[in-house]
Amino acid sequence: MNDRTRKLIAGNWKMNGFRHSIAELDAIIRALDDAAHAELWVFPPFTLIAEFAARAAASSLLIGAQNVHAEPCGARTGDISAEMLADAGAKAVIVGHSERRADCGETDEAVRAKAEAALRAGLEPVICVGETEAERDAGRAIEAVRRQLAGSLPGGGGFVVAYEPVWAIGTGRTPSRDEIAEMHAAIRAEIGGAARLLYGGSVKPQNAADLLMIPNVDGALVGGASLKAADFLAIARSARADASSRSAAS
Numbered sequence: 001m002n003d004r005t006r007k008l009i010a011g012n013w014k015m016n017g018f019r020h021s022i023a024e025l026d027a028i029i030r031a032l033d034d035a036a037h038a039e040l041w042v043f044p045p046f047t048l049i050a051e052f053a054a055r056a057a058a059s060s061l062l063i064g065a066q067n068v069h070a071e072p073c074g075a076r077t078g079d080i081s082a083e084m085l086a087d088a089g090a091k092a093v094i095v096g097h098s099e100r101r102a103d104c105g106e107t108d109e110a111v112r113a114k115a116e117a118a119l120r121a122g123l124e125p126v127i128c129v130g131e132t133e134a135e136r137d138a139g140r141a142i143e144a145v146r147r148q149l150a151g152s153l154p155g156g157g158g159f160v161v162a163y164e165p166v167w168a169i170g171t172g173r174t175p176s177r178d179e180i181a182e183m184h185a186a187i188r189a190e191i192g193g194a195a196r197l198l199y200g201g202s203v204k205p206q207n208a209a210d211l212l213m214i215p216n217v218d219g220a221l222v223g224g225a226s227l228k229a230a231d232f233l234a235i236a237r238s239a240r241a242d243a244s245s246r247s248a249a250s
Contacts, residue, residue: 007212007239008160008196008219010041010126011226012066012094017044025052027229029059035236038219042226043094046080053089064092064126067100070113072120082121092124094221096152098166101128108151115154126160126221127152129187130201133167141165141179142186149190160196162221163187168201170223175201177214184216205234212238 021044028040041062044052053063069079085093095118096111115125129148131141145163153159163183168174175183180199187197199211200221211217219239225231 004196004218007038008041008198009038009232009236009239010064010162010198010219010221011043011232012097012221012223013042013044013227014066014099014223015045016227017048019048019051021048022051022055024227024229025055028232029056029061031229031233032060035233035239038236038239040236041092043092049085049090050088057089062091063089064094064123065090066094066097068093068095068114068117068123070110070117072117082117082123086121086123090123092126092160093118094126094128094162096128096148098128098130098164098169102166108148111152112154115152115159119154119156119158124158124160125154126162126198128162128164128200128221130164130166136165136167142183145183145187146190149187153191157194160198161187161191162198162200164200164221170202172202174207174211177210180211180217181214184214188216203235205231205238208235208238
């Protein structure tokens with residue numbers, strides 16, 4: 001699944017979505033041909049994974065999960081294993097999102113174990129990293145992200161990395177182009193050229209085209225703007241402008 005020739009636009013629905021949300025999924029599926037310059041992934045809540053995966057099975061849309069437990073089974077009330085997610089039709093899983101690192105106390109070690117579990121079950125982990133506002137203001141943003149990468153990445157490949165500055169998630173704020181380019185260059189130096197590297201943090205239709213044209217930005221991890229098909233598809237179509245720009249430059 002690591003095709004860097006197309007932008008990857010991934011929608012993290014977080015704790016949103018009910019069965020009637022199938023209408024938004026169907027709208028995305030109907031428009032896939034019009035968003036062909038991007039690869040689209042949707043990460044609904046656990047309750048919708050199996051139904052969404054069944055609806056998307058005949059399309060290029062990939063359905064993933066937002067979290068996973070490191071163990072394959074056992075006395076883990078309320079948890080879901082990577083094998084269960086694969087059985088439900090998921091193809092990928094988000095691990096280490098800043099909301100789980102902050103709200104649930106997930107450590108880099110725990111994130112790495114979850115990423116390894118995902119790979120064990122044939123899922124592609126999307127490993128999230130990002131600095132807090134305090135770390136950014138103290139000039140330690142790159143140091144903080146490098147530390148997270150060192151502790152969170154599994155051995156080998158087969159994963160996606162998503163850089164999400166914690167202070168930009170859901171706030172409407174985004175780093176400058178130069179700040180994103182600097183951070184993505186630093187992450188690229190750590191992860192090599194094979195893994196895809198996404199930017200996340202207040203990505204919306206109005207800024208997606210500019211963000212996707214920044215060097216080493218292979219796509220976007222989208223939060224609130226992914227809940228409405230129209231907004232999510234508008235972001236995906238922004239990849240067309242980036243493709244046209246790269247074609248003209250060559």
